[in-house]
Amino acid sequence: MKAFFKTLWLIVKIAAMGALAIWIMQQQGDVAITLDQNGAPVIYEFALPVILSILVVGLLLLLSVMRLFDNAARMPGQIALKNERKKLQEGYQALTKSLVAIAAGDGHGAEKLAQQAAKKLGAPPLSLLVHAQAAQLQGDTGAASRFFHQLAADPKAGFLGLRGQLMQEMKIALTTGQVEHARRLAAEAETKEPRSPWVMQARFALEARAKNWREAEQVLVRGARFQAFTKDENKWYLAALQWMQSQEATTRDDARHLAKRAWETCPPLVPAAVHYAEILFAAGRRNSAADVIGKSWQSAPHPDLALMWMRLMPESDGDSIARVKWWDKLLLLNDRDPEAQILRARTLLDANLWGEARAALMKLKLTSSDARCYELLARLEREEKGDAAASAVWLxxxxxxxxxxxxxxxxxxxxxxxQTxxxxxxxxxxFRWQNPGQNLPAVIAA
Ligand SMILES: [Zn+2]
Structure with a gap:
């Protein structure tokens, strides 16, 4: 459409010029110009079309000169714009390099580049963020706080600054237990971004650190709606919070009720299972306590469960064969786990069943990198044969x-x-229970 009007305008201009030329040529008459030269008048005569043509050409020349001057007047502006663009380009280049330096862990280099970027760009949010992170890398938390604070005042990127401040305060709050400042920042972040998963994670960590179990539970329940925690994490934390509340309960009923909820929420949380089993055992409910330990053993075999199982052993089962039977009851629930195999070998040794113990340990040795397997082999050599030298080799x-x-x-x-x-x-x-076999891939991955 624009091109069409441009062409139309050009045609109109050409037509007008043509019409003007024809009109000029059609004009009749002469123009006489009398000039006084040294007192004697001199008369110049021109045909009218010539004069009109000179006038039109003169006018067009004047217009062209004016346009030229106008362009010249604009030149400094264009040069300034070009310089400004160059400055921005250099600024963003410095900023990019500074981000790369941060990724590489070079705090000092990042800081220098961030300063260059700030000079060229002024102080846009991104440059403040880079400054803050460079300061953090250099361990200057005060400077990092100042930059995050400045960034928090930015109307568009303010949340980034608030997040940076909060993350920094979180570290201090969690290690010292002084959570008030971080809690205020977290509350502010929550009013700005009420559905943000990381805000909920931060609030949960702070409430739990302050041992505000109920508040932490509320945040956890709310966080689950916005996928702030995985399902397994959610159960683990919830059970831990209920276990803590059970320990602080003022009545036995409350303690038992909360311990039951904790165990039902997450049977693999071993200390909570042991706690509930202890409450039941103390109330004379040995079988219920054994059920609790058995079910937790199924999902998470652990030495503490085995210790509690031993305490639950019926007194009439004092002889060694009966003891093996009692252990077998537990082991049958989950006998594949290395923890179960260690326990089985130990019960066989306790019952002086040397042959079976040796077979179990030699089989376990093929796949296990657990020091306890070798300690049990050492014990076997010592107790069965009194072979101190062989025992020392295993040790x-x-x-x-x-x-x-x-x-x-x-x-x-x-x-x-x-520890909670x-x-x-x-x-x-x-805390998560890790046996050495599980540990190895993690070490390699790191
Ligand atoms: Zn830790």
Whole structure:
């Protein structure tokens, strides 16, 4: 459409020029110009079309010159625009390089590049974010906070700044237990993004760290609606919160009720299962307690369950064969797990069933990298044959292997006892039981 009007306008202009030329040529008459030269008048005579032609050409020339001047006047503006573009390009290049430096863990290089970017770009949100992350990499949390704070004031990218501030405060809050500042930031983030899964995860971590079990439970239930936690995580955390509430309950009924809920929510949470079994055992309900331990053993064989099972052993079953039978009851529920095989070998040794114990241990040795397998072989040599030398060889081998432990899934620290709050990073219910065999691929992957 634009091209059509342009062509039309050109045709109109040509037609007008043609009409003007014809009109000029048709004009009759002369123009006499009298000029005074040294007191004597000189008369110049021109035909009218010539004069009119000179006038029109002169006018067109004037218009062209004016346009030329106008363009010249615009030139500095165009140069400035070009410079501005170049500056922006260089700024974004520095910003990109700075992001690469952050990814590579080079905080100092990132900071220098971020400064270059800020000079060229002013202080757009992205440059502030890079500054903050570079400061974090260099361990300067104060500077990082300042940049995040500035970023939080940006009307469009403010949430990024708030998130950065919160993540930084979270670390401090979880390790020190001083959660108030982080909680305020989390509440602010929640009003801005009420459905954000990470805001819910942060709020949950903070409430649990502050041991506000009920509030943490509310956040967890709400978070489940927005997929802030996986189904398994949700059950594990919920059970841990109910277990904690059971421990703090003021009446026995409340304690038992909450312990039952915790165990039913997540039977593999071993300490909660042991806690419930202890409550039942103390109330004289040995069989119910054994059921609880048995069902948890099915999904998560663990030495603590075995210890509780031993406490539940009927007193009349004092002889060694009866003891093996009692253990078999548990082992039949899940005898494939390495933990079950270790337990089986130990019960056979306890009953002096040397042949069966040796067969079980030699079979386990083929696949296990559990130090306890070698310790049991050492014990077998000592107790069956009194062979101290053979025993010492097995013990030396045992030192080359690990034993299963509770491992914090957040910071990877290893612990012999389950703790609800990780003493190293302050995370709630972050311990997972890992036997050494499971551990190896993780080490290789890292
Ligand atoms: Zn931890």
């Amino acid at each position: 030396a081998m045992a030192e080359e292997f690990n034993v299963p432990m509770w491992v914090c899934k957040i910071d990877g620290t290893r612990h012999s006892q389950f 709050i990780c003493p190293s990073c302050g995370s709630f219910a972050s």
